[in-house]
Amino acid sequence: MSVKHALLALLEKPRYGYELRAEFEQRTGASWPLNVGQVYTTLSRLERDGLVEAGGTDAEGRSLYQLTEAGKVEVKGWFDTPVERTQPQRDELAIKLAVAVAVPSVDVGKVVQQQRNATMQALQGYRRQARSGAGDDLAGGLVLDRLVFAAEAEIRWLDHCEARLRRAAASSTAPEPVEGGDR
């Protein structure tokens, strides 16, 4: 849903498909490359739904799109409504660990350690990017910061998992574990 609304928002002024992709990638700092094909399929769906209409061609013959009234309302609504957190994005890593703890043949501690290394490396990559000036423009900088914050949180969570796993293993022989005292 994010691509759809992002394209709508970028259509504040009439633009053509290829331009939309360039704008999107520039703003998100190339962190999320956007396939051109998706721009056109999304545009045609938006046209079908009456949020966008073809607006002729520019001097170079490129076909322009522009917002309809309904489209403008949709954009406003998107910005006025916070991103849903009631049904958060399915998270592969959390699923992986949740399943792993229930499958006896998997060494969960090892999975955690491997992930920690990988995330650490990614984090260093982001910091390198930031230092190299990729985050100097405002939008791209915020996106990069977002990735940094998320990676840091992931590492904290992995450490927390390790501790909790150790505790669970230790108390598996004890009468009854007492949970909930650490949040």
Next chain:
Amino acid sequence: MSVKHALLALLEKPRYGYELRAEFEQRTGASWPLNVGQVYTTLSRLERDGLVEAGGTDAEGRSLYQLTEAGKVEVKGWFDTPVERTQPQRDELAIKLAVAVAVPSVDVGKVVQQQRNATMQALQGYRRQARSGAGDDLAGGLVLDRLVFAAEAEIRWLDHCEARLRRAAASSTAPEPVEGGDR
């Protein structure tokens, strides 16, 4: 990709479709409800790809699925390989802000504030769940912790965005902003 691999991992012993959904939802603590239909479509794709095969029916006539050799290898590979962070999940909130700062008619500060409130509320919901004992079993607890950590990181990031936006607004008249000294 996460559902596919999670189902494969749960197939350590032969199971039937409905059971797989129940197992998945129990382990992830109902944070990510899984549509039953997706279980069956995923299973048939896995069968097509030779990772899973039909294993007859149980005493109650439910059709069982089991891992093939290739399936077992796939599961092992999944657990041995950390989750990719080179092309991170597209994040609606980051995209929203990145686009918003470039669209003059949007009050970015307001968007940030609204999101902060919404995320704060979600966070309190998670903590309530944890207190009410939803996180007492290990797997579900880790998933819930993951959501808490992610929400906290999001709030930190939103605060950081506010500060950076204020600085950008202040320095838009000044000669040249100096970035990068805050990470």
Next chain:
DNA sequence: GAGTATGTATATACCGAGTATGTACCGCCT
């Protein structure tokens, strides 16, 4: 100048993820 890489621009086919819906069966309740 012919050939060929490269970038811009659009369009379409295809697959996987996810949702909604339909159907059948079973036990339970009144």
Next chain:
DNA sequence: AGGCGGTACATACTCGGTATATACATACTC
């Protein structure tokens, strides 16, 4: 007997995302 809800499976459909095809312009090169 009829209705309700839970179990179990199946299929249709939409959407997000990738790969690919096509056309045209520019630029490089042999």
